Each structure stands twice: as C-alpha cells, then as structure tokens.
Amino acid sequence: MRRLLLAFMGLAAALTAPAAMAQTTAIIHAKAYVQPGAPPILDATIIIQTGKIKAVAAGLAPPPGVEVVDAKGAIVTPGLMNGASQLGIEEVTSTDDGADRAVKSGPLGAAFDIQYALNPNSELLRVARFDGVTRAMTLPTGSASAPFTGQGAALRLSESADILDRPKAAVAVQTGGPSDPAAGGSRAAQWQILRNALDEAREYRADKHGAGPRDQILNHLDAEALGPVLDGKVPLAIAATRESDIRQAIALAHDEHVRVVIIGGAEAWRVADLLAAAKIPVVLDPFANLAYSLDEIGARLDNAARLRKAGVVIAFGMVDDLSSVYESYLAGETLREGAGLAIANGLTWDQALEAVTTGPARIWGVADHYGVLAVGQDADVVIWHGDPLDVSGWPDAVYVQGVKATLRTRQDALGKRYAPSHANDPWPSNYR
C-alpha cells in the first residue's frame, strides 16, 4: 500500500517537476563520500539527471552539453538528515501562532498526524537547508491523549511546495517523568496504557465491529493509526531517557512484536548491547551530558560512540525539551556541531556522517531513495567548504532532488541590509 502510494507520489512529482529538474548536472573533481564505511572517491564525478543520481565514478568525463560544476577537490556528501525535529510545524516557539507541534484537545491521540500542518514556506526550512540539511524527521510533541503524541513525517527540504517525503513514518510516544497526568501521573501507567492500547488496536483490527474491551483507551481513529505499528511497517518512536524506561521499551518491543525507535536515550549507553540485540535504533542529542532532570543523571557525551560500538544504529536529532533552543531553527548547524562533538568523544568521522545521513534514513524508512550517493537515489548532494562535521565548514552548494537550492535566508538579507558599507547611505535601511 505504502509502496503504491510512493509510486503515485513519484508520478505526481514528475508531472509537476520544475524545469531545472530535467537539466543534467555533472559535479566534477569531488572528494565524494558516497556511503558510510567506504573510503571517499577522489576526483569523483557525480551526474545528476531528472532529480536522481545517474552516475558516480572516479574521473568520469561529463557528457557533452551538461552543466558542469567543479568542486575543486572539496568534500561532497549526501544532504544531511536531522533525525528528530519540528521542522515544518513550528515557526516561533514562544507563541502558539504557527505552532502545530501538538494536538491540545479533542479525539486525536496516536491518530494525530502532523503531515497536514506542514508549511513549505517556513523560514526554518531555509535556514536548515543553508546548513546542508535536505531531509528531516518531524515529530509531534505534547499530547491530548498521553502517552501518544501522534504521527510524524519524513520531510525533504526542497524549495518546492512538496516537502512531504514519507507521511506516517512513526507513531510517537512520550515516556518518563514527570509523568503527564493524562497518562496516570506515573510512568508505570504510561507503559500499561501503551501496552493496553496495542492490545486494543489488535482486537479492533481482528473484529472492527465486535464488542470487545476496546474504546477504553483508544477510539477507532487511534486504533486505526496503530495498525501499521502492529504490522511492523511503522515504528513506535518512544521518547525515553532513563535506563528503566529504555528497558521497558526493549521489553515492549519484544512482547508486542513491534518496532521501536528510542528518541533521546540519554542513558541508552547503559543498555547498548540489549538495544543492539533487539535492533532498536536510537535518535540522540549529541550535546546531552547534563542531568537536566532526574531521568538523565547518566547523560554523557560518549553515548553515541558507545551505542555505535555496540552495533546500535544511531541518528542525531535535537530532542531535549529543555535545550529546545537547539531545536528546529538550528536544525542544520547544531546537527553538524553535534556530530563534531560526538567525534571528539569517540565516534569516527565516518560513523558521524552515517548518523546524519544513512542512520536516520534507515530508521525512518527513506533509505530506498535517500542517504547515499548511489545511482537511482534522489540527488540530495552537498558540496562543502571545509569539513561538514565541524563548525568551521559550510555548504557551498546544496542540491535537493537534483535542484540547486538558492540558500537564501532572511538572516543573510538582514546582514546585507545592515552591512557597514551602507553606513553613509542617506536613505533608511528599509529602502535597501
């Protein structure tokens, strides 16, 4: 069903493709990191056509007549992916205007689906793209039906109106303390409600019109939304920081036969082997090393390195409520700074690149078309000035689905308007 939907969406995209998409571009003389674990291809040529990568190889001569971009030896990587954000569903955090992050009342719990709120004109998307982000997972926060917060979506950060890559990519759940009174006010209740909800969804599916003990927790909308979770097609994205909650999530995955992704996971390093054995990935905040709450006393900067060493698939996202300033309006810059910090604390450069490309792509189900520089993949490509995983670097060019992004932001426009060169301009800045 989903495959069918994707195919249909692909067709729609082709029909409405901008002219630039049909153009062929050859990036030459690139130091191309095509996929994690493989050494870079030196002097690589990357050919982009109709939004896809058509060829990647060392020293390949560009076909005649195509646009040639000389990377001059610069590092070229896939576009980056933020593994947990609120991109597209928030504008100015401190006000409710444009903040569609959470359902606040009414019948929607697990069924709440943020895809309908996405704003392709969000300035936050432009700033993220300016920093080399071309994909992002967006998750709802807060809930009218705790512990469920609703369904997230994977985004592509194109400059077109169509930024929805994969809708319903996860059903999100919030656990831990202090517990939402709506989830019983105890974390024990959160786990019981969650398990009961899965049982009810299972019963609902078996007999949609039967009596059964359903509708105690779920209404039919929420029960429907959990169907793909029961099928293993969509993961439960469980926000959990304390070791005990992460262990509960592992047990739930085992008992209920569902896929689980841990969001946050400040103390996940404590159970790295169990997570690896259960194939449960972790989307973590690479900055987290402080006990903001009693649930994350064990937070430490080598969490990423320890998890990866144990074989856990990891991604980076900005997931801590209290460091929310790192969230979506810095979705790219902090992703890169965080990757650098993880490297400083034991992750290899390749593993860090993986955590901002193929890691999140695999976790959120978009790896079939994004995450590596390989023939047939969407042409999300970044040519870097300097090191993409350190704060001194920046993107010189960003391609999303083969289309070169303008990289315009309000920040740059303001910087130009107030540049010192205008100091003696007799006209107010508003005329510039």
Place this chain on the structure above:
Amino acid sequence: MRKSPALCGVLIWALASVASGAPAPREPLPYRLDPYPSTYRPLPRADTLITSATVLDGAGHRLEGADLLLRDGKVVAVGPNLARPDGVKVIDAKGRWVTPGIVDIHSHDGDFALPLTANDLQELDVSEGSDPNTAQVWAEHSITPQDPDFSRAMAGGVTTLQVLPGSSNLFGGRGVVLKNVPAVTVQAMKFPGADYSLKMACGENPKFTYGPRLKFPTSRMGEMAGYRQAWIDAKAYKAKWEKYERERGDAPARDLRMDTLAGVLDGDIRVHMHCYRAEEMADVIDMSHEMGYHVAAFHHAVEAYKIAPLLKREGICAVVWSDWWGFKMEAYDGTRLNAALLDSQGVCVTLHSDSPMIGQHLTLEAGKAMAAGRRAGIDIPPERAIQWVTLNPAKGMGLDARIGSLEPGKDADVVIWSGDPFSAYSKADQVFLDGALVFDRMDPNRQPKADFELGQPVLEPRS
C-alpha cells in the same frame, strides 16, 4: 568611577590612594559595604612553563611555537624560547593551542542548578518572580556551588563566570562574578574585588511575566516607565544618604532595592541589560543619559547589528549568541552575522552562554560566529575571535586589567587545548586558574565532580 574600599579590595584601594595622595576615607555608607566578602584562595600551584604552543594571547596576537611562563599565579612572560628557570614545571604543548581562561559573562550556573525537578520548574531560583523590580535580590544567594554545571564549564576552559539573575523583571537583581573553582560556599568562589552587576531586562520577558497576571508592566512603554520611576526614586535615595554623609543626624532607612540602584548611580555596580531589539537599546541608552549611569553591556542583543555605530560611540559591549534566532518574536531578526558585523565596526563583542550546554562550548560559539562571518566575506582571524570569549567579556565586567589576556602581570588563567579551540574536535586538556592546575583531562584526580555526581549508580560503568 568611585569605589568603596570594601567593594574594591583593601590592597587595591590602598595602592590607589597612595598613588593619588587622597586623604584617608570616611567610613563608607552602609549600602556600599560588602557584607558577603570573598573568601576565595587560589588552589595549590606550581610555577609552570608551557612550551612550543600556538598561543592566542587574547591581546590580539597569534604566536607560533611560543612559551608561556606562569609564576606565583601570574603570567610572567610569553614568547619564543623563554629561559627555563630552575624548579619550574614544564609542560610540552607542541601541536597544541593555548588561550587565556574562557570568561562567560552571562551564566546561570548555580542559580539554575541541575537537576531541575518538577518543583524547580515551577519556582526556579534564577528569577524572583514576585515583582517587576527585584533589585534587592542577589544572585549569589540563589547559587548552589555544587551545581555540576560548574565543573562541566571548567572542562570547557571556563575560569571566570558572571552569574546573573533571570530576565523576568525590569530589575532582576544583582549578579556576581565567580572564579570557577570548586567550593562548598559561594563566598569561596567570589572573584575578589570584582564589581557587582545589576541585571535589567527589556521586552517580552517582563511584560509576558506580569501581563498575564494583570500586573504592571503589561507593555513595552510600561517597562520604560517602570525603569524611569525607579531611577528617579534611587536618585532621591542616594541624595538622602549623601546628605547624611555630609551632615549626619538620623540615618535614612535602608531600602535594599534602592541600595542596588544607588550603587549603579554611584558607579559601583555595572548594568548588564537583557535587550533584543534595536529600538529598545536606543531607548535605554537615552534613559541612561537622562538618569546618569552607564550601560556596561546589552545581553542577547539580537539586533545589535542594526545599531553598531551607536553602541561603539557609547562604549557599550554587545553580548550575543552565535546563532540563536526565531525562538520568540523579538529574536525573529536574529542573524548569525551579528558578532562579525559588530566586530568589523569596532564594537566590543562578547559571546555568552545563558545555558549550561553552551557554557561548555564557548569557543565553538566563537568558531560558529567566525565561520558565519567568513561565509559572508567578513574575515575575522582566530587571534581576534578569541577575544570574544576572553578579553571582551573581561572588559564588560571591568576586569580587563586582571584577566582576559596572557600579558605579563595578569592572573595566570590559562587553557591548553588539544588543538584549534574553535574546532568541535578539540578539548581543553589543562586549565589553570590563578596558576593552579584545576583541570587535567589526562588525570582523573584533577577532574572535579559535584557532590550530586558522587556515587550515582548510573555514572558508574555498567558491571
């Protein structure tokens, strides 16, 4: 600027009066006394020669292969091939970088002590939320010295912090400058002789704190009126005490709020003001002229780049983030070019933390702001950018004669970095505070931990 001996440190005052031939002072006014004096003592130290480093001296220079000699807690010399005095401990820093100790001019470490419980989130120690004017509160009386944030900041090279009250109020209270040294009491951390500060705040925070309670102020114009009335009251209070100083008689009644504001008007207390918008900063500058005080620094100053020449003319530092924007409307025009635009126009720029997370990575804040400038064609070299987190914040706190650069005679606050301090890959290897090695990444016995972190099962390795 007039100084009370008690605030300034007896020694410094004595030297100053000898130099100026001033008459013996009268007993200072009670509100100018310091009833909570510093008990800070430097930790045990050894004279140390750091050799062959890339030195960013904070005074604007970059020296390659340079040595740095620390003796008796002071910087003695910096330069190539220094002589090695007998008995000096030598640290080979070849391939590593050396900077002054990092100075965080806007920290809430200790008054935002971790962990924050559900109760703390209701009533944070960082702001006294009961009135828009709480000039009577002192941040040091909220500080938990055992906040784990302090040692985390130390591992990021921070040797001096100014801990400020929060920004809910027009007058948030007094801030305090601390040496980042582990201690059981706040007094043992207080930077001897440093000026107190007064935290003030513009814009959204005060009006959104009091507006919903239908309490003054509910608007920006209300905020301005609130500041002005308080300054007028403070002038009258100050005049009463000065009359008493001249004529004696019955002492006026003490008012803790007015004590602090009068201290500002006396020039003893430095004003550090949270303001985002250009027009608000311009209004406050006019008000400072109207009322007779100086603003040391605008903090956050998201729109400072719009008024760079004004800030330069007024000698006001802009204390900014590298990249925060958009988290509220008054931050909507934030640009990460702020620091670079200001610096290129000669404004004293400082990068601050305001967050225990950023407080561990202040050189990366500078690195990000430097990279943003470069990307837009404003090239700021590392030897200048390091001043954003060393000498410039020291200037903002009035301590630039003592800390902020590696010049002979200055306090031996030094960081040896594993590499370029502006790279996320680098770490502080060794941190010296007044010549004492207070942090060493290679030595577990030189890595202080807060009491809270002691014996926590989840901090032990998994058995």
